[in-house]
Amino acid sequence: MSFPLLTVTALVPAVGAVATAAMPAARRSAAKWLALSVSLVTLGLAAAVLVRFDPGGARYQLTESRPWIAEFGVRYELGVDGIGAVLVALTALLVPFILLAGWHDADEEAGGDKPGRRWRPTQGFFALILAVEAMVVISFLATDVFLFYIFFEAMLIPMYFLIGGFGDRAHEHGEEEASRQRSYAAVKFLLYNLAGGLIMLAAVIGLYAVTADQLGEGTFSLQAITEARASGELEMATNTERLLFLGFFFAFAVKAPLFPLHTWLPNAMGEATAPVAVLITAVVDKVGTFAMLRYCLGLFPEASEWATPVVLVLALISIIYGALVAVGQRDMKRLIAYASISHFGFIILGVFAMTSQGHSGATLYMVNHGISTAALMLVAGFLITRRGSRLIADYGGVQKVAPVLAGAFLVGGLATLSLPGLAPFISEFLVLVGTFSRYPVVGVIAAATIVLAALYVLVLYQRTMTGPVKEGVKGMPDLRVRELAVVTPLIALLIFLGVFPKPLTDIVNPAVEHTLSDVEKHDPAPDVEAAK
Amino acid sequence: MESLIGLLVGAPLLGAAVLLCGGRRLDRTGHWLGTLLAAASFVVGLLLFADMLGKDTEQRAMHQHLFSWIPVADFQADVGFQLDQLSMTFVLLISGVGTLIHVYSIGYMEHDERRRRFFGYLNLFLAAMLLLVLADNYLLLYVGWEGVGLASYLLIGFWQHKPSAATAAKKAFLVNRVGDVGLSIAIMLMFTTFGTFAFEPVLESTGETSEGKLTAIGLMLLLAACGKSAQVPLQSWLGDAMEGPTPVSALIHAATMVTAGVYLITRSGEIFNAAPDAQLVVVTVGAVTLLFGAIVGCAKDDIKKALAGSTMSQIGYMMLAAGLGPIGYAFAIMHLVTHGFFKAGLFLGAGSVMHGMNDEVDMRKYGGLRKHMPVTFVTFGLGYLAIIGFPGLSGFFSKDQIIEAAFAKGGTQGWILGTCALLGAAITAYYMTRVMLLTFFGEKRWDPAETHPHESPRTMTIPMIVLAFGSVFAGGYFKLNENFVHWLEPVTEFEHGHPPMSAATVTAATVVALLIGVTGAWFQYGRRPVPVVAPRGSLLTRAARRDLLQDDLNHVVLVKGGEHLTRGLVYLDHKLVDGVVNGTAASFGGLSGRVRRVQNGFVRSYAVSMFGGAAVLVAATLLMRAV
Helix, strand or coil: CCCCHHHHHHHHHHHHHHHHHCCCCCCHHHHHHHHHHHHHHHHHHHHHHHHHCCCCCCCCEEEEEEEEEHHHCEEEEEEECHHHHHHHHHHHHHHHHHHHHCCCCCCCCCCCCCCCCCCCHHHHHHHHHHHHHHHHHHHHHECEHHHHHHHHHHCHHHHHHHHHHCECCCCCCHHHHHHHHHHHHHHHHHHHHHHHHHHHHHHHHHHHHHHHHHHCCCCCEHHHHHHHHHHCCCCCCHHHHHHHHHHHHHHHHHHCCCCCCCCHHHHHHHHECHHHHHHHHHHHHHHHHHHHHHHHHHHCHHHHHHHHHHHHHHHHHHHHHHHHHHHCCCEHHHHHHHHHHHHHHHHHHHHHHCCHHHHHHHHHHHHHHHHHHHHHHHHHHHHHHHHCCCEHHHCCCHHHHCHHHHHHHHHHHHHHCCCCCCHHHHHHHHHHHHHHHHCHHHHHHHHHCHHHHHHHHHHHHHHHHCCCCCHHHCCCCCCCHHHHHHHHHHHHHHHHHHHCCHHHHHHHHHHHHHHHHHCCCCCCCCHHHHHC | CHHHHHHHHHHHHHHHHHHHHCCHHHHCCHHHHHHHHHHHHHHHHHHHHHHHHCCCHHHCCEEEEEEEEEEECCEEEEEEEEECHHHHHHHHHHHHHHHHHHHHHHHHCCCCCCHHHHHHHHHHHHHHHHHHHHECEHHHHHHHHHHHHHHHHHHHCCCCCCHHHHHHHHHHHHHHHHHHHHHHHHHHHHHHHHCCCEHHHHHHCHHHCCHHHHHHHHHHHHHHHHHHCCCCCCCCHHHHHHHCCHHHHHHHHHHCHHHHHHHHHHHCHHHHHCCHHHHHHHHHHHHHHHHHHHHHHHHCCEHHHHHHHHHHHHHHHHHHHHHCHHHCHHHHHHHHHHHHHHHHHHHHHHHHHHHHCCCCCEHHHCCCHHHCCHHHHHHHHHHHHHHHCCCCCHHHHHHHHHHHHHHHCCHHHHHHHHHHHHHHHHHHHHHHHHHHHHHHCCCCCCCCCCCCCCCCCHHHHHHHHHHHHHHHHHHHHHHHHHHHHHHHHHHHCCCCCCCCCCHHHHHHHHHHHHHHHHHHHHHHHHCCCCCCCCCCCCHHHHHHHCHHHHHHHHHHHHHHHHHHHHHHHHHHHHHHHHHHHHHHHHHHHCHHHHHHHHHHHHHHHHHHHHHHHHHHHHHHHHHHHHC
16 A cells, blocks of 8 residues: 555644644743644645646546445545645645744733743644644545535634634724624634535535435545546436535635625634634635535536526625725725635636636636735734734834835735736636636626725735834834745745746646536637637 | 847846845945846847848847746747837837936935835836837736836835825826726737737737727727826826836836837737727827827926826827827837937936926926036927927927828828827927926026025936937938838838828928927017916816816716725625624524624633534444444
């Protein structure tokens, strides 16, 4: 039996989480370094997955399969396709930066270095992040629907504690209000996602019933179901398929999040510390859009097509609405959260456009949005830590006192508005082109929103960074070494992937072809060729 | 030789990277490095030019394919360069004028502590602008297109501690983004129509699709051009862009970047040639803008804003010419080049005046400066003569040809366009004479105790002298044996236009228009003393001072309206969407009640119950396995 690389990739952060949590209270610093090392090892493993993955090879590679709950046909099945591979890489890439950026975020809860305390929040904070990483990774790798479902749901628990337990202390109405808001945000996050998850559970069970009924033996195996569909062995009744689709889609649309199910995100991202906010939007939420691409389209192709008009409209609303509401925000973290809602609209648009460019674009969008939001949000976090306020109006003239910080913030902002030359432009343009080639009107409306993205980014930059130096901003130190170590690689990556995204597209394109063949769609031919 | 093309972009790009990331160490040498790399780009340009001249006219285009950029199924974007006569013209203009302005900035920005960064941005601009004109496909052009927009944003807002500068920078970027939407849609249309967006295959197969598609593509390209080139209705940003340091106004907002729209339309000539409706819109935009800019230019007291109005108007001429098709492309580009010389020279002159006048920009507080700044006076004066089209100077040849071509469009359209162009020439002569008289002639209207006007240092005057040479001789050389037209013909094609009257008549009319304008200005500003405080003025003057109220309209409709919309949506998101979703959930499972209860301090109990639930689930699963 070959080396179970995928299992190990998910297991390392899981074990690391336990080990970090088990560190004695006094060994705070050691716990941090341990967590960081574990995340770096995971990154190495994710890189190994990318290297071992052969884009020209089978659809799912490095597969592992083992019976788990035989009574229900649940198997421990892992496998990676091009889309999963780059998303695992994104997750493994971002976590070290998240840890590094949040290096001191849990120090205060620990109450300094007082010996003899039994509560170990620092250990907890770092362990929880690693736990989330492990669960996200396995969600990307699972090829068994039930296995996916378990971790899709389970990651809510560590996320809940990360939001509720380690929130952002900078609040305009004082610490007590901050703590109330934090609890509210954490519970809202949990309830929304739990509600989505419960509905999905019903659909998961329904799917089992359907396969048990038609194939004689129930299965959750993604490959088995897709193959059975393709060979005609499995034929879902139209209504059944639609109901199951809706069950899955609802859960993913909460997680993604799609208008009108988005309102938990601004609360969660606003109240969580900046690194945790990045973990939510750049990593955890990606499971939602990833799952739409893999499970909604893969398992229920006809229902996906049936739902497309409504989904496209909701995605468009998300794009426009998220951007407009972002413009009106007073709190910079909430602003970034609404910007993310707008960006998730683009991803979902790309998924449901069902063209090569739409799907490759959506996948790259997940990666690029992760990196660009991490850059913008983490720098915002550094800024907030310095001033102790999230309100945009409390800043002004930062550029004068901390030019490097301002420069990094600007690059993060320019990436967020998809400036050509930076990575997000490529994914956004691919999504637009992919949408336009099938639905020209939708594509044109979505294209027009690039003005709104520029508006919220530049307004944010102008109000915080330019103008006369505000009172609380004076004497603000520029980026420190640790902070530079977070920002510089992210920016370098944004530029590199903007200039040379081919390594990613090479991996993603073949996977996209498989997905398109699941839904039996072909790219529309250009007019000139169609005429011939 | 092809392999050198990349260096054109690479040299300034390297400069930008080094200067922007290099830190304080480079503060003392950074400006020299920036200038050197700009000059390197120019030298490479000259080498390639010499090589090009050695080849047959039809064999001159060079290509350099670098790498595959975004390959997704049929969507194949490459990074590749194309250097033909049209691109070559721009390369020499951009890197040549660019180098001069780098030199000028050494003196102009001497006392600015962030000079290194300024040169970094200038280098970034050069790299992006060269990429724009060298790209061999529309998507790569788009990168340069937004790159120059970014550089422009950074440079307009260079003095960002001034809120007005920061606001102007943001406005420029946003208005340009509206244009970018057009470019995006045009590229998407090309992809769905032709399956590609590289210049050659698209432009060669325009015959294979419908006129409707081509018109749509053309109009979208025009939208993009309007944004970048400050043409009506997207012109409002250019006046505010004068908040940037003057060398920036000269290089970006006069000589090069703002002419990118003309490049785009000329480059896409085959599309427009096959879409007469789109062409009609192009000439209309050009004609309207050339008058709009000229009228605004008459009313401004701020020397740079008067020149900005003039830039808008002159680009209007180029647009008009480009919209005329093969009878106009060559003249559009020819005017673009001569304008690059004289307008850059005029701006540098304005900067030199400001440099000597404590950064005063109000021309009503100038007066009689010719004695104090002789070099500036002479070079500015030559630029002035060139722009008003004084016979024999650069502007005369290039503008005259455009007016002639406008008449040659034929029919009523020809007459309307030709008349607009003539009228524009008269107004140009008027406002430029006004600038000249207010600044260099008349009595001094400044306080000699506070202001000590003086000539600028050598680094500033030399570029002005070089540009003045261009302003005087370039047009004549281009016209000689129709040099310029023959040079561009293989790329843009050329047809002789036949105006309904003789060429001499048109020229005579142009000269008469010029004389009317100059005399008018002399009567108003030369014969009488100029009040230091601007008189109230007629309704038109007051409107023109406010950019013909277009900004006020923007403010009411877009800014105010937008603010209300976003505020309303923020409120609705909080009250309505959140409320409805929570409420719907509540009717199923009492969600909102729980949220409220949790807020009252039941968090932990909820967490426990949640864990309890999870435990039950796990237990149930295990139990099922056991049985």
